[in-house]
Amino acid sequence: MSDDKARESAGAQFRKAEATAADPLSEIMELQMGPSHPACHGTIKFHLRLDGENIIACETEVGYLHRGFEKMCEQGTWNQAIPYTDRLNYASPLINNFIFCEAVERLCGIEVPERASYMRVLLSECARISDHLTCLGMGATELGAFTVGFYMNEARELLYNMSARVTGARVTVSYGRVGGLARDVPDDFADMIRAAIKRTNEVLRDSEKLLERNRIFTDRMVGIGLMSQEQALSFGLTGPLLRATGIAYDVRKAAPYMVYDRMDFEVPVGTKGDNFDRFAVRFEEIKQSIRIVEQCLAQMPGGPVIADNAAYVLPPKKDVYGSIEGLMNHFKIIVEGIRVPAGEIYFSGEAANGELGFYLVSDGSGRPYRVRVRPPCFYGMSALETMVKGYMIPDLAAIFGMVNMIGGECDR
Amino acid sequence: MEWLIGGIESLGVILVVLTLSALLLWVERKGSALVQNRVGANRASVLGIMPFNLGFMNTLMADPLKLFTKEDFVPANADRLGHALAPCIALFPAIVTFAAMPFGDSVSVAGRVINLQAVNLDVGLLYISALASMGVYGIVLAGWASNNRWALLGSIRGSAQMISYELAMGISLVSMILLYGTLDMQEMVRSQGKLLFGVLPAWGVFYQPVAFLILLTAGIAETKRVPFDLPECESELIAGYYTEYSGGKQACFMLSDFAEIVMVSGLVTTLFFGGWQVPYLDSNAGLSLPGMTPVALPGALITALQVGSFGVKVLFFCCLQILVRWTLPRFRYDQLMNLGWKKMMPIALLNMVATALVILLVEQGR
Amino acid sequence: MSPLAFYPLAFVCIASAMGVVLSRNPVRSALSLVASLFCLAVFYVFLQAHLVAALQIIVYAGAVMVLFLFVITLLNLESDRGLGEKPVLSAIGFGAGAIVAGGLIAALSRTSLGARAVTLVPTFGTTKVLARQLFGDYLVAFELTSMLLLVAVVGAVVLAKRDGSYEGDEQEAAVPARSEEASH
Numbered sequence: 001m002s003d004d005k006a007r008e009s010a011g012a013q014f015r016k017a018e019a020t021a022a023d024p025l026s027e028i029m030e031l032q033m034g035p036s037h038p039a040c041h042g043t044i045k046f047h048l049r050l051d052g053e054n055i056i057a058c059e060t061e062v063g064y065l066h067r068g069f070e071k072m073c074e075q076g077t078w079n080q081a082i083p084y085t086d087r088l089n090y091a092s093p094l095i096n097n098f099i100f101c102e103a104v105e106r107l108c109g110i111e112v113p114e115r116a117s118y119m120r121v122l123l124s125e126c127a128r129i130s131d132h133l134t135c136l137g138m139g140a141t142e143l144g145a146f147t148v149g150f151y152m153n154e155a156r157e158l159l160y161n162m163s164a165r166v167t168g169a170r171v172t173v174s175y176g177r178v179g180g181l182a183r184d185v186p187d188d189f190a191d192m193i194r195a196a197i198k199r200t201n202e203v204l205r206d207s208e209k210l211l212e213r214n215r216i217f218t219d220r221m222v223g224i225g226l227m228s229q230e231q232a233l234s235f236g237l238t239g240p241l242l243r244a245t246g247i248a249y250d251v252r253k254a255a256p257y258m259v260y261d262r263m264d265f266e267v268p269v270g271t272k273g274d275n276f277d278r279f280a281v282r283f284e285e286i287k288q289s290i291r292i293v294e295q296c297l298a299q300m301p302g303g304p305v306i307a308d309n310a311a312y313v314l315p316p317k318k319d320v321y322g323s324i325e326g327l328m329n330h331f332k333i334i335v336e337g338i339r340v341p342a343g344e345i346y347f348s349g350e351a352a353n354g355e356l357g358f359y360l361v362s363d364g365s366g367r368p369y370r371v372r373v374r375p376p377c378f379y380g381m382s383a384l385e386t387m388v389k390g391y392m393i394p395d396l397a398a399i400f401g402m403v404n405m406i407g408g409e410c411d412r
Numbered sequence: 413m414e415w416l417i418g419g420i421e422s423l424g425v426i427l428v429v430l431t432l433s434a435l436l437l438w439v440e441r442k443g444s445a446l447v448q449n450r451v452g453a454n455r456a457s458v459l460g461i462m463p464f465n466l467g468f469m470n471t472l473m474a475d476p477l478k479l480f481t482k483e484d485f486v487p488a489n490a491d492r493l494g495h496a497l498a499p500c501i502a503l504f505p506a507i508v509t510f511a512a513m514p515f516g517d518s519v520s521v522a523g524r525v526i527n528l529q530a531v532n533l534d535v536g537l538l539y540i541s542a543l544a545s546m547g548v549y550g551i552v553l554a555g556w557a558s559n560n561r562w563a564l565l566g567s568i569r570g571s572a573q574m575i576s577y578e579l580a581m582g583i584s585l586v587s588m589i590l591l592y593g594t595l596d597m598q599e600m601v602r603s604q605g606k607l608l609f610g611v612l613p614a615w616g617v618f619y620q621p622v623a624f625l626i627l628l629t630a631g632i633a634e635t636k637r638v639p640f641d642l643p644e645c646e647s648e649l650i651a652g653y654y655t656e657y658s659g660g661k662q663a664c665f666m667l668s669d670f671a672e673i674v675m676v677s678g679l680v681t682t683l684f685f686g687g688w689q690v691p692y693l694d695s696n697a698g699l700s701l702p703g704m705t706p707v708a709l710p711g712a713l714i715t716a717l718q719v720g721s722f723g724v725k726v727l728f729f730c731c732l733q734i735l736v737r738w739t740l741p742r743f744r745y746d747q748l749m750n751l752g753w754k755k756m757m758p759i760a761l762l763n764m765v766a767t768a769l770v771i772l773l774v775e776q777g778r
Numbered sequence: 779m780s781p782l783a784f785y786p787l788a789f790v791c792i793a794s795a796m797g798v799v800l801s802r803n804p805v806r807s808a809l810s811l812v813a814s815l816f817c818l819a820v821f822y823v824f825l826q827a828h829l830v831a832a833l834q835i836i837v838y839a840g841a842v843m844v845l846f847l848f849v850i851t852l853l854n855l856e857s858d859r860g861l862g863e864k865p866v867l868s869a870i871g872f873g874a875g876a877i878v879a880g881g882l883i884a885a886l887s888r889t890s891l892g893a894r895a896v897t898l899v900p901t902f903g904t905t906k907v908l909a910r911q912l913f914g915d916y917l918v919a920f921e922l923t924s925m926l927l928l929v930a931v932v933g934a935v936v937l938a939k940r941d942g943s944y945e946g947d948e949q950e951a952a953v954p955a956r957s958e959e960a961s962h
Contacts, residue, residue: 031561053745053746140741143741143742144638144639144641144740144741144742145739145740145741146444146448146738147447147448147738147739150448150449150450151448151449154449154450210739211741214740214741216639216740216741216742216743217741219743219744219747220741220743220744220747392744392745392746394642394744394745395744491803491805493806494805494806494809533828534828534829534903534904534905535828535829535831535832535905538829538832538833538836539832541832541836542832542835542836542839542840543835545835545836545839545840545841545844546816546835546839546840548840548844549809549812549844549847552844552847552848552851553805553809555851556805556851564851567851568848568851568852571844571847571848572848575841575844575845578840595905
């Protein structure tokens with residue numbers, strides 16, 4: 001008897017506590033999806049109110065991965081904040097590094113050498129390709145197209161291998177420094193990039209054949225998660241989410257930084273703002289990123305990879321161990337941090353998910369006074385509730401996959 | 413003596429089905445690895461001796477050993493009897509349907525005619541259809557007995573999907589019954605031994621291609637495999653109706669999954685691809701190519717060839733179903749039900765009516 | 779049919795039939811009914827009525843009971859509280875049962891129990907013979923029954939269409955199901 005009563009509680013969960021309707025099949029079911037759920041990659045919780053399987057309301061709860069990035073940056077020096085930026089969008093950490101470094105450099109007024117700029121653009125685009133491959137692969141896997149996911153993982157492995165070779169790590173790269181890059185690239189860098197691009201092109205070709213005109217795939221993606229241009233702008237969306245609705249806003253074209261103004265590439269734009277457009281926009285962006293990478297490889301100049309500025313950049317090791325001035329310089333920069341002039345700046349770049357912005361406030365000492373991140377996918381999360389209303393749970397998995405929320409970036 | 417022969421055949425069928433299911437698990441793991449450009453399971457070996465890179469040890473020995481020695485937990489407040497009964501109910505129809513499938517012609521051994529079919533039922537096809545519909549209970553019970561909302565959602569989806577696609581499957585079976593004029597599976601296979609236009613073997617697929625496609629699709633939907641695997645898809649329902657199962661009970665569910673694949677392959681082979689018939693090989697006259705005199709062959713060789721042909725065809729369709737799983741994405745639930753009720757069932761019905769009309773006209777014309 | 783086969787099967791059949799009535803859990807009750815119907819199908823097989831056995835499983839155990847179980851699990855009905863609550867009702871129940879049992883015993887005592895050896899036509903119970911009877915001699919009854927089934931199906935569809943007077947409907951009206959338009 002007691003186990004029957006206990007089992008009733010499972011059934012009672014199906015009914016609202018204050019249900020008064022006589023028809024039990026008509027009640028609204030409350031369901032919580034996540035934070036540990038295979039579809040909620042990045043730890044997020046959805047409070048769903050369902051009618052059968054139709055979603056009537058969805059309340060997103062973020063913050064499960066909040067680690068206090070902005071506060072932690074205030075505890076260390078400016079260069080010590082760079083490893084923290086790796087952990088923001090951990091699918092494309094190089095982009096975060098470089099945008100942060102660009103912001104600090106503008107505040108300091110440093111000029112970055114040309115080779116470093118080209119290298120930053122090249123590596124940013126590689127990171128963007130890696131991020132988009134992750135998003136598309138995981139999105140396809142959630143729809144059941146496992147093979148596409150595995151193919152994209154394989155191409156991404158080559159990019160990770162390249163990243164490990166150049167920076168020493170696959171994810172926690174910490175490769176940017178204020179003034180340029182941490183170190184120069186090894187000799188087989190260009191070959192590794194070319195091998196990765198070749199494999200990525202093959203993967204894109206195969207995935208296109210498997211998915212583009214696949215009736216099951218288009219039925220699952222076309223017309224799902226519609227978002228209009230006005231809604232997208234009002235939510236503050238940027239990146240592929242905005243471009244899928246038809247607005248061609250890309251920070252690399254609107255306010256070029258590094259050497260993007262010398263690169264010839266297009267900005268793919270969708271038409272309807274549905275899931276299929278988001279998928280297609282990311283797909284095309286991989287191809288455009290490959291174009292940029294090839295142009296960078298062709299135009300790459302030689303030279304130093306870090307600025308020759310004693311106030312903000314560590315001196316080379318032979319000076320540190322060779323001369324007293326180098327030793328003192330090294331000591332001051334490490335212990336006190338680089339003395340960024342007092343002031344504030346907002347600088348943004350195009351990350352894989354949209355406009356990643358850093359608002360930096362410096363009080364003239366070696367430690368940041370305030371570092372604020374504008375995470376692009378956070379605004380996507382607030383827009384998710386509108387995107388998902390009226391669709392079903394499987395659609396939620398598909399839409400969430402295409403929104404590409406990276407927990408580290410959304411929750412900081 | 414009849415009992416003994418029937419018993420041996422039944423035991424043989426059960427053993428072969430179980431072995432084939434385990435083998436299909438290996439095909440799935442290594443085959444999917446081939447398709448997805450990766451290596452697959454290759455770690456388990458015995459003192460480094462066995463060919464471990466082929467994955468045999470992993471799938472056929474290490475996996476079952478692991479599954480059956482795992483802790484078997486039943487969630488709190490779950491119905492223990494139901495939890496234990498569900499995998500048995502799911503496995504039982506998948507294996508038992510094989511009793512009615514003929515894997516060879518009647519052979520006469522030592523003056524006694526042995527039918528290479530575990531039991532020769534007059535209503536063979538209906539028996540298979542009946543037991544296939546019993547498989548739904550395992551799903552319903554598994555989800556309900558788990559005391560888990562996600563599992564219940566998966567089991568309700570699964571059972572609704574299964575009973576919807578049973579309809580399309582049944583109607584396409586009816587077209588084949590009309591075509592062959594009998595419910596007896598052995599008779600159906602025998603009548604596919606003729607030659608069409610003197611050249612083509614008179615297999616069911618040439619008469620009824622539409623019914624073949626519908627049966628294959630509905631069969632994949634019955635076994636709940638991709639693209640119809642919404643009841644057990646990982647990204648939404650963790651593992652669907654068998655979320656709360658581990659160890660031996662989960663092994664039973666997986667085994668029933670593969671046994672059903674073998675069942676659908678067996679059904680498609682028997683009805684549409686000639687069963688144990690080898691093209692141009694007659695059971696009595698031997699090798700009879702069109703336009704040539706028959707070449708007599710020893711009876712044992714003919715029987716071996718026929719049984720082997722059945723096995724090859726069944727394996728082919730099993731591999732086809734496994735390949736489909738790794739190629740196509742999955743349907744959403746309402747799209748799945750739309751497909752079953754609004755598209756496949758009317759097509760199957762029209763096919764059946766057209767078949768009936770054609771048969772009527774042909775009979776009248778004769 | 780040998781007693782060795784009959785008695786265990788009969789025991790299972792009766793036990794599951796009793797399980798339908800005596801079980802407190804509606805799901806267990808439904809499953810016992812399925813077991814009992816399955817046993818009946820096996821009895822039909824023993825009586826050489828193969829087609830009826832297959833139809834019993836396909837229709838009863840495989841379709842009707844699945845829908846029963848569907849509804850029971852979906853609604854998650856409460857378990858029964860047992861007989862102890864209302865002694866008057868249980869007394870009436872036992873009384874009615876005793877009367878029916880007495881009638882059955884009286885009727886059975888008039889016939890002689892024990893199987894008589896009957897030689898059956900080899901085609902007894904086969905599909906062809908049954909079909910000829912059904913569509914030949916009993917055609918009118920068959921057609922009328924199928925009309926009745928059609929009426930029942932149409933009635934079920936009409937009743938199931940909700941006519942908009944429950945609480946979920948307002949929310950549903952505010953949030954039109956967009957996936958419907960999407961998939962067409």
